[in-house]
Amino acid sequence: xxxxIDRRANPKGKSLGNRQxxxxxxxxxxxxxxxxxxxxxxxxxxxxxxxxxEKVTIPTRGLKEPRFFxxxxxxxxxxxxxxxxxxxxxxxxxxPDGGAGEGGRKASEDGDGADEFSFTLxxxxxxxxxxxxxxxxxxxxxxxxxxxTIGTRRAGLTTAGTPNNLNLVRTMRNSLGRRIALQxxxxxxxxxxxxxxxxxxxxxxxxxxxxxxxxxxxxxxEGILRKRKVVGYIDPLDLRYDTFVPEKIRxxxxxxxxxxxxxxSMQEREKDLAKRFFLLLHLxxxxxxxxxxxxxxxxxxxxxxxxxxxxxxxxxxxxxxxxTALEKMKEIIExxxxxxxxNIYGAQASDGENFGNDSVxxxxxxxxxxxxxxxxxxxxxxxxxxxxxLLNNPxxxxxxxxNYREVKGQAQHFEMQRxxxxxxxxxxxxxxxxxxxxxxxxxxx
Amino acid sequence: MQAAEKARKPLFDGPExxxxxxxxxxxxxxxxxxxxxxxxxxxxxxEIISAEQMLDAYSCVGLPxxxxxxxxxxxxxxxxxxxxxxxxxxxxxxxxxxxPCISYNMEENTxxxxxxxxxxxxxxxxxxFKNNYLFQQWTDAAGxxxxxxxxxxxxAACEERYGPCAVExxxxxxxxxxxxxxxxxxxxxxxxxxxxxxxxxxxxxxESGQSVLDIWTDTxxxxxxxxxxxxxxxxxxxKQMNLxxxxxxxxxxxxSPVLEAWQxxxxxxxxxxxxxxxxxxxxxxMNEGCATFVHYYIINKLYGQxxxxxxxxxxxxxxxxxxxxxxEFDDPRFSGLNPYALGFAMMQDIRRICQDPTDEDxxxxxxxxxDPDWRKVMRDAWANYRDESFIQxxxxxxxxxxxxxxxxxxxxxxxNLVVSQIxxxxxxxxxxxxxxxxxxxxxxxxxxQVTDADLRGDRELKLTHTVRDGIHLDEEDQEEVLKHLRxxxxxxxxxxxxxxxxxx
Numbered sequence: 001x002x003x004x005i006d007r008r009a010n011p012k013g014k015s016l017g018n019r020q021x022x023x024x025x026x027x028x029x030x031x032x033x034x035x036x037x038x039x040x041x042x043x044x045x046x047x048x049x050x051x052x053x054e055k056v057t058i059p060t061r062g063l064k065e066p067r068f069f070x071x072x073x074x075x076x077x078x079x080x081x082x083x084x085x086x087x088x089x090x091x092x093x094x095x096p097d098g099g100a101g102e103g104g105r106k107a108s109e110d111g112d113g114a115d116e117f118s119f120t121l122x123x124x125x126x127x128x129x130x131x132x133x134x135x136x137x138x139x140x141x142x143x144x145x146x147x148x149t150i151g152t153r154r155a156g157l158t159t160a161g162t163p164n165n166l167n168l169v170r171t172m173r174n175s176l177g178r179r180i181a182l183q184x185x186x187x188x189x190x191x192x193x194x195x196x197x198x199x200x201x202x203x204x205x206x207x208x209x210x211x212x213x214x215x216x217x218x219x220x221x222e223g224i225l226r227k228r229k230v231v232g233y234i235d236p237l238d239l240r241y242d243t244f245v246p247e248k249i250r251x252x253x254x255x256x257x258x259x260x261x262x263x264x265s266m267q268e269r270e271k272d273l274a275k276r277f278f279l280l281l282h283l284x285x286x287x288x289x290x291x292x293x294x295x296x297x298x299x300x301x302x303x304x305x306x307x308x309x310x311x312x313x314x315x316x317x318x319x320x321x322x323x324t325a326l327e328k329m330k331e332i333i334e335x336x337x338x339x340x341x342x343n344i345y346g347a348q349a350s351d352g353e354n355f356g357n358d359s360v361x362x363x364x365x366x367x368x369x370x371x372x373x374x375x376x377x378x379x380x381x382x383x384x385x386x387x388x389x390l391l392n393n394p395x396x397x398x399x400x401x402x403n404y405r406e407v408k409g410q411a412q413h414f415e416m417q418r419x420x421x422x423x424x425x426x427x428x429x430x431x432x433x434x435x436x437x438x439x440x441x442x443x444x445x
Numbered sequence: 446m447q448a449a450e451k452a453r454k455p456l457f458d459g460p461e462x463x464x465x466x467x468x469x470x471x472x473x474x475x476x477x478x479x480x481x482x483x484x485x486x487x488x489x490x491x492e493i494i495s496a497e498q499m500l501d502a503y504s505c506v507g508l509p510x511x512x513x514x515x516x517x518x519x520x521x522x523x524x525x526x527x528x529x530x531x532x533x534x535x536x537x538x539x540x541x542x543x544x545p546c547i548s549y550n551m552e553e554n555t556x557x558x559x560x561x562x563x564x565x566x567x568x569x570x571x572x573x574f575k576n577n578y579l580f581q582q583w584t585d586a587a588g589x590x591x592x593x594x595x596x597x598x599x600x601a602a603c604e605e606r607y608g609p610c611a612v613e614x615x616x617x618x619x620x621x622x623x624x625x626x627x628x629x630x631x632x633x634x635x636x637x638x639x640x641x642x643x644x645x646x647x648x649x650x651x652e653s654g655q656s657v658l659d660i661w662t663d664t665x666x667x668x669x670x671x672x673x674x675x676x677x678x679x680x681x682x683x684k685q686m687n688l689x690x691x692x693x694x695x696x697x698x699x700x701s702p703v704l705e706a707w708q709x710x711x712x713x714x715x716x717x718x719x720x721x722x723x724x725x726x727x728x729x730x731m732n733e734g735c736a737t738f739v740h741y742y743i744i745n746k747l748y749g750q751x752x753x754x755x756x757x758x759x760x761x762x763x764x765x766x767x768x769x770x771x772x773e774f775d776d777p778r779f780s781g782l783n784p785y786a787l788g789f790a791m792m793q794d795i796r797r798i799c800q801d802p803t804d805e806d807x808x809x810x811x812x813x814x815x816d817p818d819w820r821k822v823m824r825d826a827w828a829n830y831r832d833e834s835f836i837q838x839x840x841x842x843x844x845x846x847x848x849x850x851x852x853x854x855x856x857x858x859x860x861n862l863v864v865s866q867i868x869x870x871x872x873x874x875x876x877x878x879x880x881x882x883x884x885x886x887x888x889x890x891x892x893x894q895v896t897d898a899d900l901r902g903d904r905e906l907k908l909t910h911t912v913r914d915g916i917h918l919d920e921e922d923q924e925e926v927l928k929h930l931r932x933x934x935x936x937x938x939x940x941x942x943x944x945x946x947x948x949x
Contacts (some may be wrong), residue, residue, distance in 0.1 A: 002471065002489040002567075003543075004464055006553055007498060014501045015521045021609070022518025065516055066621050066925030068891050068918055070912075074857045080880040082782060083773020084851040084867055092861035093853070119522035120529070348570035 023125065029058040030121070050182035161241025174238035184231040193221045217410065234355040243362040254289040254343040254375075254404040256282050257332070259325045260352040262298040262316045270382045273419055275312055277380050281347050289343065295332055299325035301355065322354045322400060325362040330369050339373040346370060346377040352398050359399040363407050371411045379404055379416040391418055455754045456747070462556040467491070473752055474568060474718045477743045481809040483820055484572040484739070487520065491567055492548045498536045500524055502549060506722065507539045509547060512600040512714070514616050537764075541568040542574040542725070544586040557757035559667055562762060569736025576828045577731070579724035589721060595642065596714045603707050615708050618929035619694060619715035620623060624890050626694035627723045651713040672778075682899065689894040689909070692716065693706040693930075696895045703935030712933070727831045727886055734788020735827050741765060741789070771848065787848075791835070794844050795823055798919030805842055832884035840880065842873045852879045857915065891918055893940070904936040912944045 023030065033056045157170060200206065200214045250431075260266070260276045260426065278294075286292045296311035297303055301316030303325040337344060354362070371377060383390050383400060392394055394405070401416075408414050456473055457466045470490070477755070478484045494502070504521035505511035527533035537558055548566040550559055563647045574580050619626070625733035682688065690696045694716040698709045725732065742763075748758045771786035772778040798806045807814045813822045821940040826839060845868045852875065853864035866872035866879070882888055897907040908930075910918060923940070930938045 002491070004467060005490060005492045006464070007494045007549075013499060014498070015504055015517060017513040017519060018504065018515065018518035020518070021513060021515035021613070022522060025613075063519060064922075064925065065617075066922040066929070067624060068622075068893055068923060068926050070889075070891055070916045071919040076857070076914040077855045077916070078879045078882070079853045079855065079864065080782070080850055080876055080883055081774035081853055082771055082848040082850055083775065083779075084849040085773075085775075087851055087864040087867055089864060089872070091864040093864070095855075095862055117519070117523065119526045193813045195563075254770070313808075321844040349532075371884055436569065 021179060023121075023136045026058055026063055029062060030056055031073065033058055034121075036376040055118060055120050059117070063117060099207060150246050150248060153247045155243050155245040157240045158243045159239060159241070161243065165241045165243070167240045167242050170240040171234070171238050174240065175234050178235060179231065179233070182231045183227075184233075187230055190221070190224050190228065193217060193224065197221060207244065223402070253291045253341065254285050254345060255295060255337050256285060256345045256347060257295045257297060257329050259297045259329060259346065259350075259354070260311065261297070261300075261320055261322065261325075262311075262314075263300045263320045263353075264317055264319075265351050265353060266382075270349075270351055271312055271420075273382050274380070277349055277378075277419075278347055279343065295329075297325050297328050297332070299328070303328035319359050320353050320355055322350060323358050323365055326362055326370060328366040330365065331372060333370075344374045346374050348377070348379045350379075350381060350400070352381045352383065352400055354398070354400040357399070359403040362400065363403040366404075366407050366414070367410060371407070371414060374413065376413045377411075377415070379414070381416070381418045383418050383420050385420045387420065391420060394418075454752070455757075455852055456558045456560070456752045457757070458754055460555040460557070461635050462554065462559045466533055466556055467559055467563070470556075471563055471567070473747060474564050474743055476559070477746050477893055478564070478568040478572075478739065481746065481820075482739065482742065483824065484568055485575060486568055487544045487570040487575050489567045489571065490545040491549045491563065492547060492549050495552050496528070498527065499549065499551055501533075502539050507541065508593060508718075509541060510590065512597045512616075513604075514620075515613065517621060523566045538562040538566045540570045540574075541589075542580060542584055542586055542721075543589050544575075546571040546574065546586075546860075548807055552910040555760065556754075557760040558764065559749075560753070560757070561740055561744060561761045564740035565736045568743070569739035569854075570732060572739070573728070573732050573735045573827055574826070577724070577728060577831075578829055579727060579831055583724050584721050585934070588784075592717065596718070599645075599710065599714065603711065607707065612711065614932065615711045616715065618933050619712050621926045621929040622694050622697075622933075623715060623719045625893055626692060626712075626719040627690050628695070628720065629887055630691075654746060666924045679897070682897065685900065688898075689896045691892075691894045693893065693908070696898075697930075697933050700898065700900070702900060704933060708933075723886075724831075724940055727833070729784040730791075730832045730884060730887055731827065731830065731835050732788070733785045734790075737765075737769065737785050737789040738792035738823075741793075768853075773849075782880075790844055790847070791839055792823065795819065795826065795839060797843075798841065803843070808908075809841060810839075833886075836884060837877060837881040840877045842868075845873055850880065851874050888913070898934075906930070906934045906936065906938045908940045909940065910942045912938055912942050915944070917942060 013039055054088065157167060168325065195218050197214065200210060200217070203210065256278070260271070260274050262271075282292065282294060294308070296306050296308055297315065298306055299320075299322065300316050301321045302318070305328065306314070325346055325348070333339065333344060367378070381397075397405075404414075404416050446457045450828065456470050471489075478486070478524045478831040500521060502509070504525050505515045511517065524533065528535060535551060537554055538548055538550050540546065546567065548562075548570075550562050550566075554562060574586065580586070600616075600779035686696070686700055694712050697704065698712040698716070701709070702714070744758070744761050747753045753761075769783070769789045771783050772780075795813075796819045798810055798814050799816045799822055802810075816822050826835065830838065835866060849868055851864055851868065852872070854863045856863070868876065892911040892913070894909055894911070895906065895908045898904065918940075927938055927940060
């Protein structure tokens, strides 16, 4: 008795439990590497994480499966090997480097000899580790109010339509094929014939053979002209039109505004911290929205929209007027990102300095214009590592900080934090996205 | 007349396989395997699986059901990475020593490959599993599925009850001692699942009662015994605990002062599976040699009868040639002797010695040189040997010359490696002996035994590593394993290396 069984339809992921156990086991190592990989990334171009997952290489410590096995060194061993060419008994061979005889350590030690272990984390797992315990603010709410607009989608070709939808390429391709198939005389052959005729006609006296030739040519020309008329250059048969069908489009789109002070006081260290902050926000949002865009706005005493490279690495001098950046953001929203189609997120990084009484202006801009259309707005103030006092005391601070504190008092979806070193980014970032109840507690304490 | 004509028609034409085609191919293979070669097989259960399922099976040492552990996840991640980057292909099949005999065939295989794989696994390996004495005596082909199911459920239940971390700790330690969890000489019992569950319940009940009793007897009744002379005490312990004991896991399961009943059961599961897989480790060359010989014979026979098209035959031979490729020692592809190559060559050689013996063969193999029934000679060999003894008995000078085998001696005391034997009359016997030793697990794996444990004294567990040929244990790993051992034993553990004289 025998039988065949088709197992292919069996549920996938039989080893999922093993994988989870493995990831849990290697969590510390993996987390370290994931944190490192964040540092080296561009926010935009790599868009954080590839769809197919993230390759990580972790050290094998903690993942070792030790066994009792023979050391590869020392002792007396004999190896039987195939392929003797010209050895005779008693020949000596220099010991290969490392002193170990080949084959001394058998392959069955399951490759544990390597110090590094590479494998691929899925995107899900990568983000899970990166954003452990985080939650997008008001995600549910916004997910339900995702707007729908009617758009159009191309739906192939038809033979009838309006001229504005004419598909030239396809039409001309058909025309060319038809002309070749029906042997339509070319314009050149017509011209040549006409020239010959003109030449003959120009002669004052024609010999009879020439007369006959002329008559023949004229007849030929007549034929060509007739054929060119019958076989048109473009025939109604050739015409092709694009067609479009209307379609509902969901707006699962988000735009992240990265605002940063780039005046002289913002050095490499400050920018590096800010970059991580923006990167994390973008990575997180990308997970929740089908489409996310980034807008980089830098400012000194005036604001500019720039690309990522310029944003992080170009130098600029000038004073510091924060409100210019907020103005710019407002402008861009009005121009390109209608709030009923886009989920808007703001992220601002600064060293806390501002010009004169500009901070009040900032407060008003935020409260009146930006926060009402935004999903979430986060502000980080990057302070000196020595500024213990500021880190520990949220009440102390300069003008901008004080005004923003007022904003925070009035808006639920506004968050602010101080950071001074890379280690601060993670926990603080997490606080931004803690479920609301806890977030409120943190703010209160 | 009609039947003969039908047999001459190709079984299939084209690369696509279907279940109907596989059914016909299987029938044709069976006819040759049973009728011509006289094989004796378990009923076949042939399962078609996808690449991912194959990777799954890989990570769980090829078993269809396995308890969950992070190390399997690690192996899966590694194999998957290798496979996805194209650095490692997947096997065409995996076959399991069970009754019915389950073989997994990859869905990507062409019809020609499916035919080859069926002949190889469903008949070659299957016959070997059913008939080889090691498998017959040491494994329970009918019960393995039930046991695996039991193990999986039991461990899952433990995880729920005691937490995954506690279970992981025991399993990690048990895995580290897996190679020390087999009986090499004594025979393990063969209980069924129902018995196992019943036994385990009884054990749990008994042992929880026992531990209370132990304290009582120790403190009240056992006192006078302690007065006895040390030596007598020692030999009493040795007798009572069956010392020395090579199966360390077994010893811990029975005598560890700190393990609870469920933890002992985990050790038992790990050592039962190690024991189940142990014969496969001892018969790599023979098992693959047998399967490769069987598929080669059957394919050629089918082709001879016109049941396989020329194209399919070429495809099968291409694959066959790849499998039995043996790179020479200085070839960059060389990674040791290929068990498929050596096994297949030895099987072919036995057939040659039976059918067309030379004088040399008659001198070396008087028992079977010129034997008219080569099939029977071969079946006997498959049934009654393991790699080590098989090579010792059947490796012929002809083959040693063909492979140009030579022995390289690596003595740490000498500055250079020395070629000690080559394929000449003086070297045949020594090469054969050296090669056989290379497949002797008792020699390859470290000889570690429990020699003493005084439960009434300091409770130190004493292990002895018998050092052969001056080869010691890898120190880094040794420390790690000892840590695991201490966890399982609960008290101090020492490992002494005892040198034996270098035999030459």
